[in-house]
Amino acid sequence: MRLNGVEIEDTFAEAFGMRAARLTITGINDNWAYNGAAAVTGFATSVIGCGVEAGIEGYSSNTPDGRPGMNCLFFAPSKDELESNLLKRIGQAVMTCPTTACFDGDLPEFKGNDSALSKVNIGGKLRFFGDGYQASKVIGAKRYWRIPVMEGEFLIQEEFTLAKAVGGGNFLILAENVESALQACEAAVVKMKELKGIILPFPGGVVRSGSKVGSKYKFLTASTNTAYCPTIKGRVEDTMLSENTNCVLEIVIDGLTDELVSKAMGIGIRAAVEVPGVLRITAGNYGGRLGKYHFHLHKILGGN
Amino acid sequence: MCKQITLILKTEPSLPVEAENITPDNLSSMDATEINNLLLWYGNEQRKLSEFFTVEISEVEEVDEFEEGTPLCHTRIIIKGDLIRFKRLGEGMSSGELLIEGSVGFHTGALMKGGTLIVRGNAGDWLGAQMEGGKIIVQGSAGHFIGSGYRGNPQGMRGGMILINGDAGQMVGSRMRRGVIAINGNCGDAPGYRMLAGTLLIGGVPGIRVGANMKRGTIILLKPGELLLPTFYYNCTYRCPVWGLLYRELKDQGFNLQCSNKDIYFKRYSGDGNEGGKGEILTCHSH
Numbered sequence: 001m002r003l004n005g006v007e008i009e010d011t012f013a014e015a016f017g018m019r020a021a022r023l024t025i026t027g028i029n030d031n032w033a034y035n036g037a038a039a040v041t042g043f044a045t046s047v048i049g050c051g052v053e054a055g056i057e058g059y060s061s062n063t064p065d066g067r068p069g070m071n072c073l074f075f076a077p078s079k080d081e082l083e084s085n086l087l088k089r090i091g092q093a094v095m096t097c098p099t100t101a102c103f104d105g106d107l108p109e110f111k112g113n114d115s116a117l118s119k120v121n122i123g124g125k126l127r128f129f130g131d132g133y134q135a136s137k138v139i140g141a142k143r144y145w146r147i148p149v150m151e152g153e154f155l156i157q158e159e160f161t162l163a164k165a166v167g168g169g170n171f172l173i174l175a176e177n178v179e180s181a182l183q184a185c186e187a188a189v190v191k192m193k194e195l196k197g198i199i200l201p202f203p204g205g206v207v208r209s210g211s212k213v214g215s216k217y218k219f220l221t222a223s224t225n226t227a228y229c230p231t232i233k234g235r236v237e238d239t240m241l242s243e244n245t246n247c248v249l250e251i252v253i254d255g256l257t258d259e260l261v262s263k264a265m266g267i268g269i270r271a272a273v274e275v276p277g278v279l280r281i282t283a284g285n286y287g288g289r290l291g292k293y294h295f296h297l298h299k300i301l302g303g304n
Numbered sequence: 305m306c307k308q309i310t311l312i313l314k315t316e317p318s319l320p321v322e323a324e325n326i327t328p329d330n331l332s333s334m335d336a337t338e339i340n341n342l343l344l345w346y347g348n349e350q351r352k353l354s355e356f357f358t359v360e361i362s363e364v365e366e367v368d369e370f371e372e373g374t375p376l377c378h379t380r381i382i383i384k385g386d387l388i389r390f391k392r393l394g395e396g397m398s399s400g401e402l403l404i405e406g407s408v409g410f411h412t413g414a415l416m417k418g419g420t421l422i423v424r425g426n427a428g429d430w431l432g433a434q435m436e437g438g439k440i441i442v443q444g445s446a447g448h449f450i451g452s453g454y455r456g457n458p459q460g461m462r463g464g465m466i467l468i469n470g471d472a473g474q475m476v477g478s479r480m481r482r483g484v485i486a487i488n489g490n491c492g493d494a495p496g497y498r499m500l501a502g503t504l505l506i507g508g509v510p511g512i513r514v515g516a517n518m519k520r521g522t523i524i525l526l527k528p529g530e531l532l533l534p535t536f537y538y539n540c541t542y543r544c545p546v547w548g549l550l551y552r553e554l555k556d557q558g559f560n561l562q563c564s565n566k567d568i569y570f571k572r573y574s575g576d577g578n579e580g581g582k583g584e585i586l587t588c589h590s591h
Contacts, residue, residue, distance in 0.1 A: 028543070064548075064549055065545065065549050065552060066548045066551065066565045135520070135582070135584075137522065138463075138483075139484065139550055139553050140549075140556075144546065146545070146546060152540075152543065152544075153542075153544065153545050153546075155545035155546060155549075
């Protein structure tokens, strides 16, 4: 299959079932809401080394306290891991950020699908930082905790909603040079970020160090994706790169639903192939053995 | 489809009527004959409901205003007339809607557990006393002991919301344990007396002894009147994060406060010092 002259490989992205949460972080103004959101979603590119994958979705137009706010999405492999990471991150990055408050974001994507949702207690655990001076407030059937801090009060909702979600959707852009690959990624990221319910957890939405399962070293479970590394394609027998391919970049997508991931991939690929110098689009998978979700590129793009 | 039962008052009774049987829960499964034969205490004798009201039953199709497209399915009772001598209307109701297109007597919505009760006129004393859930909206004023606990009961209101657009009497929210009471107008003495928790908002000028003997909970005064009791201690002047939540919640319920959500500072007082000082009074400093 070709799209704008670019080869779309007949393969699929393999993604995994994850747990996700949406947080709404508000502040006295846009700047402080952003500072809180940026801190809480920092160093969260991959569950492999960060425990959680996170990103800022965008500004929220309808926050619980009427202040400026930002929505952030978090993904982790299990409910327990997501809960422990949220606890750490909110405690260290939102509670510490002046004027911010932290709320359980709405999940309209799961309307009518309550079986995909569960609750975790975050505010009810962070409250102990108040050293006995914390106070709860129940408004509209939701409990909030007010923790006294030097600036005033940190307000946090007691319970947060977790949803069954999808992590690890991806596609790879193979290009003649780094400029073309980056330009294609940037174009794709801009378009994909218009879609709510997904995040692109890597820096600028792009990852250059894609990995494969296993390593020659016994202590490593994953290592660099040698088949797609241009600098060693002459040494690697199973290289996947053609003679004129000199740069490969990957975009990883986590989404609240598989439909959203699929849609984001389609939007991203269509934007990427418009850039001159892009040679081929492919996707990362493990032979279909590990992940529950398979996103076939041809199917996403309307081919056979 | 909503079952809509309309009760039209024939003549105003000369004696008080105990109308605790008139709730959406009770009437939802009854036909017109059963409703007409429902017994109400009139003074010291029981009379049929048909002696007081004309009954009309209809079915209307409605959708939830918040969940677009979701059909509503509940019982709505509309009572037309001046019900000032009718007591205990909606007592203990747990679902549906009770709309009173006039004023109503004592104990309206007492012990309520759910649903919505709307009074277009004024309400008497003990409105929502010991209620546990649901929502009461009074478009006029209300009497004393709103959301309070009855004599001998250590706890008043334990959940839900009472919204009064006009004024309120004395001892609003006395011994309330949870929930929200909001009054747009003035109120009498000792609001939040022996309050245990929950939120009491007074938009107008309160009487004296605000929060006397309160243990916990929040009293918000948008127009602070007399000096607070000396057992309340000033802490700071700050932007209270909870205010935004409460403001938004009240606005969502159609309750329009005479102030904005932004640029409001509150003076925070802890008290009552005689009871441990874990309660708070927030007085609006500027808006």
